[in-house]
Amino acid sequence: MGLFDDMLKAEETLFRNDDALDFEFVPKVVPFREGEQREVVNSVKPLLLSHTGRNIIIHGPPGVGKTVAVKHVLKELEESDWDINLFYINCWKKNTTYKVMLELCEQLDFKFTQNKKIDELLRVVKGLLTGRGAVLVFDEIDKAEDYDFLYLLTEELYHKSIILITNHKEWIATIDDRIRSRLMPGVIEFKPYTLEEVRGILKERVKLAFQEGVWEDSLVEEVCRITHKFNDVRLGLFLLREAAMGAELESSPRIKRAHLDKAISRINSFMVKADSQLGDQSKEVLDIIKENPNKKIGDIFLVYKEKGGSMSYRSFQRKIKSLSDNGFIETKRIGGGKEGNTTILSFTKGKKE
Numbered sequence: 001m002g003l004f005d006d007m008l009k010a011e012e013t014l015f016r017n018d019d020a021l022d023f024e025f026v027p028k029v030v031p032f033r034e035g036e037q038r039e040v041v042n043s044v045k046p047l048l049l050s051h052t053g054r055n056i057i058i059h060g061p062p063g064v065g066k067t068v069a070v071k072h073v074l075k076e077l078e079e080s081d082w083d084i085n086l087f088y089i090n091c092w093k094k095n096t097t098y099k100v101m102l103e104l105c106e107q108l109d110f111k112f113t114q115n116k117k118i119d120e121l122l123r124v125v126k127g128l129l130t131g132r133g134a135v136l137v138f139d140e141i142d143k144a145e146d147y148d149f150l151y152l153l154t155e156e157l158y159h160k161s162i163i164l165i166t167n168h169k170e171w172i173a174t175i176d177d178r179i180r181s182r183l184m185p186g187v188i189e190f191k192p193y194t195l196e197e198v199r200g201i202l203k204e205r206v207k208l209a210f211q212e213g214v215w216e217d218s219l220v221e222e223v224c225r226i227t228h229k230f231n232d233v234r235l236g237l238f239l240l241r242e243a244a245m246g247a248e249l250e251s252s253p254r255i256k257r258a259h260l261d262k263a264i265s266r267i268n269s270f271m272v273k274a275d276s277q278l279g280d281q282s283k284e285v286l287d288i289i290k291e292n293p294n295k296k297i298g299d300i301f302l303v304y305k306e307k308g309g310s311m312s313y314r315s316f317q318r319k320i321k322s323l324s325d326n327g328f329i330e331t332k333r334i335g336g337g338k339e340g341n342t343t344i345l346s347f348t349k350g351k352k353e
């Protein structure tokens with residue numbers, strides 16, 4: 001028997017369109033975020049009247065629709081007749097001022113970037129934008145290693161709206177004063193969805209992604225419940241896909257409880273991102289914490305510095321925060337002692353609840 005003999009044929013798949021389960025997928029409508037999208041629209045509206053736009057910071061926990069809501073607004077703007085430039089940059093991927101400038105040139109179809117320095121690239125961007133408004137979205141802004149680009153763009157571009165997105169409300173307090181006073185951003189909070197809203201979102205995806213009748217209502221309800229518990233719609237999309245793939249592997253025409261249970265048992269490995277997804281600096285810090293368990297944050301910083309680390313204490317604290325938020329490490333505040341309050345760090349294998 002060949003290894004692939006007992007597989008379902010392509011036309012027998014349980015999926016109708018599995019793209020609809022991709023985390024990057026932008027649906028035609030993004031329900032339950034109408035108010036937030038309206039606020040984003042209001043911030044960019046002045047650009048349509050050739051004024052300068054407002055800047056905003058969007059914050060909220062992971063998987064509550066921040067990215068998809070903003071992308072949806074960008075899509076609508078793109079499809080409208082307004083002549084403005086739209087930029088979307090993920091700072092996890094483009095994490096330095098130089099990379100951001102290169103990316104802006106790239107999105108403007110300017111190819112002759114080789115050997116150009118930051119200020120030359122900025123001049124190119126400015127030149128290509130002359131007279132036109134620009135919406136610049138920087139997603140996962142807290143992942144950027146430096147923020148000079150924010151300073152440069154607020155300073156050098158005239159008609160623009162800058163939209164910053166972060167999972168960490170605390171990041172807002174760390175913005176440099178010189179950038180803050182130029183941005184003067186409005187703040188929009190994305191709160192977690194209610195169970196009813198999670199249901200609305202996931203049921204729509206089930207309709208888009210799967211053939212009719214492959215999901216039982218009670219199993220979808222279970223997915224909604226877990227998704228709501230973890231406050232992260234991505235988790236629901238993951239469970240829907242995993243369970244269906246499990247069913248397909250067994251050539252089952254319907255998804256059964258056992259398939260969902262197996263998918264649920266994989267949640268832990270899903271929630272903890274692989275080390276390999278971390279940037280170099282985070283990995284370096286994580287390795288030090290692994291080697292020095294249950295140490296104070298200040299001591300870990302000293303080891304980091306001894307090893308030649310270049311981050312300031314403030315950036316270091318931000319890295320620690322993000323490692324903790326993503327479930328890589330545990331932090332514990334302790335009081336007292338002669339140095340007052342401090343934080344103890346330890347490596348963890350599972351996501352905190």
Ligand SMILES: Nc1ncnc2c1ncn2[C@@H]1O[C@H](COP(=O)(O)OP(=O)(O)O)[C@@H](O)[C@H]1O
Pocket residue numbers: 021022023024025026027029030031032033060061062063064065066067068069201233234237
């Ligand atoms: N209101 C919504 N309607 C439809 N899909 C949503 C909604 N909110 C979140 N999603 C989906 O959930 C996933 C996570 O949303 P995303 O916007 O990436 O979250 P984050 O807040 O982390 O940026 C995405 O696949 C997105 O399409």
Ligand SMILES: [Mg+2]
Pocket residue numbers: 066067068139
């Ligand atoms: Mg996002």
